[in-house]
Amino acid sequence: MTPTPDTCLRIRDLAAEEQPREKLRRRGPRSLTDAELLAILLRNGVRGASALDLARRLLLACDHDLHELSRRQLQDLTRTPGVGPVKAMQVVAALELGRRREASPHRDLPLLCDSGSCYRYLRPLLADLHHEEFHLLCLNRANRLLGAHVISRxxxxxxxxxxxxxxxxxxxxxxxxxxxxxxxxPSGQAHPSAADVRLTAKLGRAARDLDLHLLDHVIVAGPRYYSFADHQLLDGETG
Structure with missing residues (x-):
């Protein structure tokens, strides 16, 4: 069977301004599609498939969802035809670098004044995990982060x-x-269990006894989250 032109097209066969590396050099990284950025990471293709083809296969395997791609492990990525261990490691390393950049502390103490800002801080720490973790954020009177702690895994x-x-x-x-x-x-279910509600009410009462204010309890479920404060559930009420 004769391969289709799309399958055999090499990146160097594209017009210069459409080649991912040249496009990045001329127009900047924001001009590139997700597939083009991935193709630069993969560096080269394999027989019968360009780096751009491999990038498209990786994105198709996760329904073009970068959050899902970030959750994939090496063995998951190497199931994509043409993606070997080295290419998979390049992708995993780049995604981990992006995750660490999001999680790294800023020069100023982060301001966590509502559920949205809490989720944005927590997402790179919790969203891609395959196991549950319980975290604690400690804030000062101005709602600036003093410390973030893993309580349990x-x-x-x-x-x-x-x-x-x-x-x-x-x-x-x-x-x-x-x-x-x-x-x-990890299931992606952005809703508290009955045990979550009971635990939050118990910890809220204990915090008050110590003159501390329980600002929120945030459940991170991949790209979504649930806020007990937003749903008036900090004291265990139905919300």
Whole structure:
């Protein structure tokens, strides 16, 4: 069978201004499509498929969802025909670098004043995990982040949040006044369980006894999140 022109087209067969590297040099990275950026990472193709073809295959395998691509492990990526271990590692390394850039502390203490800002901070830490983790954010009176702590790690269906560990950790920060609780749902279900609601109410009462304010409990579910504060559930009410 004769291969189709699209399958055999090499990047160097494209017009110079349409070749990903040349396009990046001339117009900047924001002018490139996701496939073109991935093609630059992959560097070269294989017999019968250009780097751009391989990039399109990778994106097709995750329904063109970069969040889903970030969750893929090496063995997942190498299932794509033409993508070997080295190319898979190049993609994983680039995505991890982007994740770390999002999570790295800024010169100023991050301001976490609502559920949206909390989620933006937490997303690179929790969104792509395949197991549950429970995190604690400690804030000062101005809602600036004093410290972020991993309280526990669990399996795919749950983790333990020990109240003594949470408050002992929070009180290490002398100027702490507010707390944000956070955990992830690897299933992508952005809704609290009954146990989540009970735990939040219990920790909220304990925080008040220590003169601390529970600002929110955020569940990170991939590209979505659930805020207990937004749903008036911090005290266990139905919201």
């Amino acid at each position: 669990g399996g795919t269906t749950g983790t333990v949040a020990d109240a003594r560990t949470i408050f002992r950790t929070a009180l290490q920060h002398g100027s702490v006044t507010s707390l944000v609780l956070a955990h992830n749902h």
